[in-house]
Amino acid sequence: MTSHRTSQTMKPATAAKKLEVYLQATPAEFQEGTVTRDELNALQTDPPAWLRDLRRDGPHPRSVVAARLAVSISGLARGGVTEALTTEQIEALREENPEWLQKERATQAEVQKEAERIKAKNTATTRP
Numbered sequence: 012m013t014s015h016r017t018s019q020t021m022k023p024a025t026a027a028k029k030l031e032v033y034l035q036a037t038p039a040e041f042q043e044g045t046v047t048r049d050e051l052n053a054l055q056t057d058p059p060a061w062l063r064d065l066r067r068d069g070p071h072p073r074s075v076v077a078a079r080l081a082v083s084i085s086g087l088a089r090g091g092v093t094e095a096l097t098t099e100q101i102e103a104l105r106e107e108n109p110e111w112l113q114k115e116r117a118t119q120a121e122v123q124k125e126a127e128r129i130k131a132k133n134t135a136t137t138r139p
Contacts (some may be wrong), residue, residue, distance in 0.1 A: 018047040023127040026051055032065045033072045070095035080104060083122070086115030 026046035
């Protein structure tokens with residue numbers, strides 16, 4: 012008896028999240044179909060032109076926008092950024108450096124510093 016292995020599939024939204032691209036900006040055939048694990052791996056290994064363009068120019072999902080601005084997703088929302096932004100818009104925000112962005116970057120830096128302190132403390136207490 013041989014086992015038949017079926018390829019795992021995922022919804023386009025899941026695949027877009029894993030590829031870190033904004034789903035609504037992807038081609039219609041990507042949005043309307045399903046993506047197999049093998050197809051996702053192929054997209055990551057050898058991205059087609061549309062994927063390279065999206066990653067370079069956007070629009071980018073909020074997780075990518077937050078990372079590029081060095082703030083949290085919640086910080087984006089507090090700053091009034093609720094939509095996907097292009098690379099050009101992200102750069103403009105960086106140059107403008109509004110007060111909310113400065114505040115959120117400081118908050119994010121404190122959160123990161125605290126996380127590192129806790130990690131160091133936990134590492135020190137688990138070592139003999």
